[in-house]
Amino acid sequence: MTSTPPARGGAPASAALRRAVAALGERGPLAEQTGPYFGEFGGRFVPEALIAALDELDTAYHKALADPAFGAELERLHRTYTGRPSPLTEVPRFAAHVGGRARVFLKREDLNHTGSHKINNVLGQALLVKRMGKKRVIAETGAGQHGVATATAAALLDLECTVYMGEEDTRRQALNVARMRLLGAEVIPVKIGSRTLKDAINEALRDWVANVETTHYLLGTVTGPHPFPEMVRDFHRVIGEEARAQLAEETGRLPDAVAACVGGGSNAMGIFNAFLDEPGVRLFGFEAGGEGVDSGRHASRFSGGAPGVLHGARSFLLQDDDGQTRPTHSVSAGLDYPSVGPEHAWLHGLGRATYLPVTDTEAMDAFSLLCRTEGIIPAIESAHALAGVLALGPELASWDLDHDPLILINLSGRGDKDVETAAQWFGLLGEDES
Template sequence: MPARGVSATSGQVSPRLEQFQTKDVKPSMTSNATRPPRADGLPRPSDGLTGTPHDPTDGGYFGDFGGRWLPEALVGVVDEVAEAFAKARHDPEFLDELDRLAETYGGRPSPVTDAERLTALVGGARILLKREDLNHTGSHKINNVLGQALLTKRMGKTRVIAETGAGQHGVATATACALLGLECVIYMGRVDTERQALNVARMRLLGATVVAVDSGSATLKDAINEAFRDWVTNASTTYYLFGTAAGPHPFPMMVRDFQRIIGLEARQQVLDLTGRLPSAVVACVGGGSNAIGAFHAFLDDADVRLVGMEAGGDGIATGRHASTISAGSVGVLHGARSFMMQDEDGQVIESHSISAGLDYPGVGPEHSHLAAIGRAEFRSITDTEAMDALALLSRTEGIIPAIESAHAVAGAVVLAKEIGPEGIVLINVSGRGDKDMETAMEWFQLNGDGPGTVTTSTSATGNTTSKES
């Protein structure tokens, strides 16, 4: 069969995509970084910062979504961030340092794994895995925090605050702050500190102060509210290191640009491995940073489907879910106009998901735009479907994904069957599941006499051990 995706890479913009051109810019597409190209031809993080034909307007709008819906008191610091990023993205010194840290500290590039056993079991499209779970700190979050922490240093700020849900962004932020010698305060909903106790301990070990937030629903959205309250009070010394591609402009664009390396690498890796582009790129979507990072390099490849998997919790029909685009409506939350979960009075509805990292009632504005123009599709994956997929990937490929990423796996398996053996489905495995073992132990009853196929023959193990010792 013809390499159907490749033909779309010639630079021609299809009529369907024309409306997607949000700004008439001619980005250089060439990084100002000074290091010689990698021997393997793969791009570097700095290549994500060159500007794209899909950048927002000066006001921060992707189509009808985005903008700056924030208190006047925060306009000054947000402007400061925007100016600093606008300069940094073209500054060779900044770009070289970002590339150096990404490779020598973060572990980039991350590989693409051919999931042969999973592919065989599913019996549909060939499934490939982009392995962001192999990054330092265990997820894609490090891509963004290294960039923003370097920006913090450039801006002369000494104190970093951040919100975290599952704790992955908190751990990554605490890590970057330890590396660069910055004071670090992490806001985390009380409920999340309890279900992600291990990550709280990791952040504290890394020297961060973790503040448990009791207000509102005591989850991620409330942690963000508290971080904004801190920022408005301490704006002159403090940088708010936002974890996802949401919030007021320029955060959705900046976080996306630091995460673009995922898709830039993966696109080249899939071409190198298979000689063609994937039929679909699949990622989980909470706020949406790993998804926009994975999707973005494929936006102009009209034949590549971009599919986001939202957290379905107990199912959309139950009302207990976090499927913001699939079942929400348009409003303003945390600085941006986007889809969100709200009641008819505009009160934000508490979201529900087994995955703390997806348990958020908002979503980044660029995803809302991609949904509105039909360039990306969004589906909903229930807790049960995600946990089944977590076990499936563990047993077929020996990869325990984060519960967040398991949502992508669950959706991709269905998609692979729909697409059939001719196609290729690329899954972004955004993080690893070590942090979720407590949830997994409870869900699969791994501790006791549960129904899983875990062997509980302790005496046999004991014998083996005694012989070896």
């Protein structure tokens, strides 16, 4: 795909794209790739103490996949509890700002119970925990979305729940700490290292090493040791499958581009998967550009990182010359993570998906635009995908389409949790009110 001159997004024109994706698919469907390795990425770089539990999880997961009762139970929960299928919403007033006669559709994961896509994976893993006979789950959380979803599933399925959250994040997201405690979870502020998501994962791994025989680590994204990247992706495939069918019903077509924000990368893998082997569909992942990649204050692993190992998987990683993990920055806690799922690193290497940074300012401008044009308050994480699509506008003409561009964006979460951040960012509160 590199032979085609790249536009800003690096996406080739249609004919070249179709040839390139068709060539990639000759080795078998990209969508069916399984762990432990995605090309040179993935694996299991964890203490030996955890290997037995990872093997047990892998076995339980594949047994569950083969059992129609498991799928039926998950489907029932999604229908009656999560609120699936989530709607697909066309956003014409927003699309006018993209330009190029684009039609834009949002996959509304923000309307799921607990407010984001996270519940898809959490319910799947929680059902597995019941099958494995374990009574306790632990989880990490950054902004609190995954922690809230895990606390919710634990309440629903009668599991003991401990959530690790960086002390810095417990202050920034105090409301979500209260939500988790209301749901019966224990929230432990992590007071070591950078006191954010990365350190919450370290603490969760330490807990798991000590309690692995009774406890499941309900990891919240497509990172970590095998089988997590494959399993978490599979639990989120429903996003892309539904969106593809809904879009076909609305427009009779496949999208020309699919966009999502990428922190660990679970919502992006979930929506990309249904389109990986469709030669005409461009895939875009938008990372946290923070204050700009040149500033050093960002979380853009593909622009500023290099291959390395963190939290059990080999992937792209923000690290210094010594292999020490570098501090990250983003206005959105959910994207503020130094590594990324290994399957994304693989797709990046293949050239099948394009990963681009979006700055804090671009994301907040897009956040505001969606509020005002469509009456939808997005999560700041999801606003990175909106901003990325706005920036694609000028290059749409170079895609050589014989129809108006059709763009699908995964709106992975809602912005209730971000109202305080946004109010401060836009100066919406007077001094006597704040």
